Amino acid sequence: MKELLNSTLKAGVNFMKIVQIVPRLPPHTDGVGDYSIQLASQLLNAHGIATQFLVFQQGIEIEPLVAGFPATSISAYTPEAFLSVLPGNIDGIILHYSNYPYLQGKIDAPFWLPTALAMAVRQRNIKLIVMFHELPFFNFKKLKFLNPIQSFVSRRLAKIATTVVTDSARFQAVLERWLQHPVTCIPDFSTIGEPDDRIPPLSDRSRRIIVFGGSDRSRVYQNYLKALLYSCQALGIEEICDIGKSLNLQPSDFPGVRLVQMGFQPAEAVRQLLLNSLAGFIDYSRFPGDLGKSSVFAAFCAHGLVPICSCYNPSEADGLEMHKHYLVPDRSLQNLSLTQLQTVANNSNIWYKNHNIIQNTKVFASYLLE
Incomplete structure (x- = not known):
């Protein structure tokens, strides 16, 4: 992937640059991280959109290149720290949001994150796609209801986003109720890849x-x-x-x-x-x-x-x-x-x-x- 990026640059090809925000990246086990890397590869190969990763979780070692893509981490959970590591030459952000990895405690919520993203969108005039991999549901016996503290942040993220996407029709219904307009829902792909050849019977x-x-x-x-x-x-x-x-x-x-x-x-x-x-x-x-x-x-x-x-x-x-x-x-x-x-x-x-x-x-x- 690094070779593809370098060859594209040498050829003088203009391509869009975005940041994907993720909780973790390999080698740290994380399904959302696997999803984002596969997405980044296909965005570059098929659409000329280059990704730089911004890793949310602190205290883990991040290689400067992951699967050939540049990666860095957030130094502190504040709007100022976020903006300081956000590249200046990007055209958009994809936030992969599953509330649990973004929490520091069970009753916590990253209240600063919507503020930071809203500032980035306004100051840089860029697009923000929020991909909701999860919504903050409580499970109590057979009942499910939204966590009121964490859903406050999810609702704010949905409202400041240029576009909202999710992978669950159940989440789609909630998001459309919040936003009062249609939300795109597309189920997940295989994060270990897909067959290259014929599928045997x-x-x-x-x-x-x-x-x-x-x-x-x-x-x-x-x-x-x-x-x-x-x-x-x-x-x-x-x-x-x-x-x-x-x-x-x-x-x-x-x-x-x-x-x-x-x-x-x-x-x-x-x-x-x-x-x-x-x-x-x-x-x-x-x-x-x-x-x-x-x-x-x-x-x-x-x-x-x-x-x-x-x-x-x-x-x-x-x-x-x-x-x-x-x-x-x-x-x-x-x-x-x-x-x-x-x-x-x-x-x-x-x-x-x-x-x-x-x-x-x-x-x-x-x-x-x-």
Whole structure:
């Protein structure tokens, strides 16, 4: 990526320069950071928009170049400190906002951030896109309601933004209520990348099921191990491949199926495993209605696997229907033919292509370039 930037400069090509504000960047684990790097690469390659990253979290070491893009951090949480590190020659800002990484305490909120961004937009005459990856909901038993302190900041960010984008239809409804005008919603893409070549049919794949992601995937084994094993039995799965930070799983807990613990793997290796596996298993029960936000689910769809969710997730507003785009470990699972499984894999892949990395990036580029 650095070479592409340098060659563009030497060729005298003019391109737009923006800042993407993120909580963290690799090697620090962060889904939003992974999302922003993929977005930055596609913005540069397809639209000539160059990114510089501004990292919010203090106390972590940031390399001056991350994936070939310049990166710096905020020295203090004040408007003055923010403006002092904001490059002067930029045309826009993309704020990736998920309130939790921007908090210092549970009842805290970054009240200074909207003020700083409003000053930047006014003084520099630049565009501000706020991408809401989360909204600050409280969960109490089966009730969900907005955190009044943190939602004050989210509402202010929405109101000062030139454009608001989100990846959840549930969040979209709240944001449109706040703003009284339409808000763009586009589900997440696969942050480990997408297949370069033809997606092989299920008939050419190994009888393998993939479980991967961050440490949150431990919920699969803690809460849904029986469902996972049932899925393997119903689909004739011979191997469970676990990818990610070691969870020290015991093979004796997986009777009738081979457990392979891969640990961390580079993105290319994960993509190849996905392309040669029948199904992927995910627990997203903590986020009902938000299946379209899961980059793991997106990766399953992008690579043509059969997505299996631990339970029904009411995400129809994002275009996802149970038994059409994903399956659950119920009795119907054992009665499905390979042709029917292929139909589910095809449906989920078609759903994904409507918001893959190319389509996502077009949305951001259109608002930056208009």
